[in-house]
Amino acid sequence: MKHTFLTAGLVALLAACQPSAQFLNKDITGSGLKTETPLTAADGENFQLNQASPQVTAVFFGFTQCPDVCPTTMGQMKLVMDELGADADKLRVVFVSVDPERDTREILKQYTSTFNPKFIGASTDLANTQKLARDYQIxxxxxxxxxxxxxxxxxxxxxxxxxxKTRVSIPYNTDAKTIAHDIKQLLK
Known part of the structure; x- marks a missing residue:
């Protein structure tokens, strides 16, 4: 019995010594932001944002006709991939359309490929887009x-x-080096 308590104490001590992630952007680990809303990628694959994945996911909600915020953000994500170097394949960038009326799968594929062929354009119908927005408080x-x-x-x-688990909120126009830092924290 004494051995069990000693082992449990050592495990707890070791867990406490593990460094926690130190994000440069806003840590929202406890926010509960998540969704089970199904999305369809431009290639026709169905997936959910908050499913376990071998990659860290960077997600942005926008629309392909956006004149400024969306292309700026997607351009930053391209720079983030460059900043990650050999770890770039450990990041999945997902652009979720909030304009399902115009953003067809073909348009989303063309749009995201302009920035990086590996970026995923995704959408769902308007009702599910609204639900997704509520889930993510956007x-x-x-x-x-x-x-x-x-x-x-x-x-x-x-x-x-x-x-x-949704862990970090990144404000618009954050530089690539800062975003890459937080992704590396999640890859540890």
Whole structure:
């Protein structure tokens, strides 16, 4: 019995000595942000953001007709891949459309491939997009009418660890080195 308590004490001590992740962006580990909403990738594959994966996932919610925030963010993610070097294959970048009316699978594939052929464009129907937005506490709204409408949307990106837990919120226009640092923390 004494041996069991000693072993349990040593295990607890070793666990306490393990360094915890030190993120440069906002640590939202305890936020509970997650979704079970199914998405369809541009290649037709079905998946969920918060499923366990062998890769860390960087997710951004946007639309392909976006004139500024979306291409800037996707460009930053391309630079993040460069910054990660040999670890780039351990990152999955997912661009989730908040404009399922216009963002077809073909358009999403073309858009994400412009930045990196490995980036995943994903979407679902409007009802599930709204549910996904509630799950991640993001907002989006259609502005204007006709074919050239805009979509106002939350500009943060998120990092999901390999266990499927949303861990980091990244503000718009964060530099690639800072994002890569947090991804490396999740890869430890």
């Amino acid at each position: 907002t989006f709204e259609k502005v204007g009418t006709g074919p050239n409408y805009m979509v106002n949307h939350t500009a943060n990106s998120y990092l999901i660890d390999r266990a499927g």
